[in-house]
Amino acid sequence: MTFDYDLFVIGGGSGGVRAARVAAGETGAKVALAEEDRYGGTCVIRGCVPKKLMVFASEFPAMAEEARAYGWDMPTGAFDWGGFKTKLHAELDRLEGIYRNILKNNGVESFDARARVLDAHTVELSTGERKTAKHILLAMGGRPVKPGIPGEELAITSNDIFHLDKLPGSILILGGGYIACEFAGVLNGLGVAVTQFYRGAQILRGFDGEARGLVSEEMIQSGIDLHLGTNILSMERDASGGIRVKASNGTERVFDQVMFATGRVPNSDDMGLQEVGVKLGRNGKVLVDEYSQTAVPSVYAIGDVTDRVNLTPVAIREGMAFVETVFKGNPTPVDHDLIPTAIFTQPEMGTVGMSEEDARDQGPIEVYCSSFRPMRSLFAGSDARVMMKLIVCAETRKVLGCHIVAPGAGEMIQLAGIAVKMGATKEDFDRTVAVHPTMAEEIVTMKAPVRRA
Structure with missing residues (x-):
């Protein structure tokens, strides 16, 4: 044919x-x-x-x-x-x-x-x-989808955010995934009063628990009004022109804009x-x-x-x-193993490999973790913290996961991802001389595990 x-x-x-x-x-x-x-x-x-x-x-x-x-x-x-x-x-x-x-x-x-x-x-x-x-x-x-809430036609999605005629004075973002958290940080930085509802117990489900906990804390410290375990019951247009939102925590508030980031x-x-x-x-x-x-x-x-x-x-x-x-006659299966990725929250989060929670279910592990106030922001009087974390198999000594919460985490995790993908051990990391003074040097200077599981 x-x-x-x-x-x-x-x-x-x-x-x-x-x-x-x-x-x-x-x-x-x-x-x-x-x-x-x-x-x-x-x-x-x-x-x-x-x-x-x-x-x-x-x-x-x-x-x-x-x-x-x-x-x-x-x-x-x-x-x-x-x-x-x-x-x-x-x-x-x-x-x-x-x-x-x-x-x-x-x-x-x-x-x-x-x-x-x-x-x-x-x-x-x-x-x-x-x-x-x-x-x-x-x-x-x-494509993004809305969750089927009464009045949801009043809300926008991430597709619409780049086309707003003007920035709202206040916005409610519904969702706890990376899209919701990234835009919460963006709009907060641009001067919008940001409230975020997420029905779960912690944002960024599926990522390392300790890492997402720090991101959550830093978002709150930056001025984002984050409410966990909270959902929208209904929305309607208010007489003032805003959107009146009834929440599952019993509150009623009016926002200039509501954005759904509840899945794709x-x-x-x-x-x-x-x-x-x-x-x-x-x-x-x-x-x-x-x-x-x-x-x-x-x-x-x-x-x-x-x-x-x-x-x-x-x-x-x-x-x-x-x-x-x-087309090239070379059967090539797709490799979805050990994919590094970055979430552009503020602070950024970079991750490759297993979370502590997932690795713990696979066998005995050692956890190396350091959280500190970096030199640049410490000098400026900021309380902002960063985190470097390695998950290590206790038997093979392979690094199963690397998690970074810090400015520039996306850039760092790209390079750390090469080592993890190659099967580097904790001792390979230890043999690498630190670049000083940097935040990333903590990845190769953590000598004792903070816990074993």
Whole structure:
């Protein structure tokens, strides 16, 4: 059978674009890609990139305050949201243009349209066109969802935060995951009065307990009004124009804005997937094997639509492994083991490997941990604390997990992640000479475990 293309990719995010580019550019495959929204996907358009730029913007008031403690006559001034937003969107436009050019320069045919799967080798575009392909790659990503609370239509999600006409005077953020906590820090730094509700006992569920506890404490110290074990019962528009929120803790308060950061789901709705035999799991995630292949042999899926590890670099790696497997004849399973990641809370948290809680269930461990006031902020009179933590297998001496809560933790964990991925032992860390004076030197100078489990 003759096909229009060797590969048709549905979704123009980081994973889909990488797979399309490499398949076309390195193997000579005839490739097409359809994207119904903007090229670059969640990360570039409404996620990592604009979020990180907002993180940078939000850190300057604290920097100015610290500068004054160091002898600089530095006024903080007012934040120009309009000016920042204009520059932010110009940068996103620039990056989207780069993504489009990458596809064009590698010979990938692009369609600005929604695509649905008609059968194992056919997609239908919202333009009415039908295209056939030997292989179809699903890379539609995910989207934020609201939790089904009365009045939830009054709230925004993380998708909307970059498009606000003006910053609210006050905001309630519902959720305790990394998106909720990151935006709580960002908006707090930009001068918004931030309240955060989370129904659980501690924020950042799934991460190391000691690390997330410190992040929580530091968020509160920075002025975020964090309420744990608390949920929204209902919301309604107040006579003042604000949003009146009834909470499960018995309180009623009015906020200028409410933002839900209560989870994300795969974009698999109305794609024709189950009709052609692709199996879906909880919340609509596309079920795949270790080679990202679905129940339909010609259909593969990568990235957030599979709800495996929802991180941009992981989607890119999955896309590369797909091309190796399908187009280069080199079957390459996806490696989801020991992935370093950073949460851009304030302070940042970087982590790789097991939490203390998870490692404890695997066998005997030693825990090395140091929490202290770093030189820079200590001199400025701040009580802010940082933490360095290693989880070590008592038998093999391998470092099972590394957790850092500190400014620049994301940069540090990238390098620590190499050592942990290589299987470094605690003694390998100990043999490494400290870089002094730095915060990170604590990672190689902790000689005695604080506890064993």
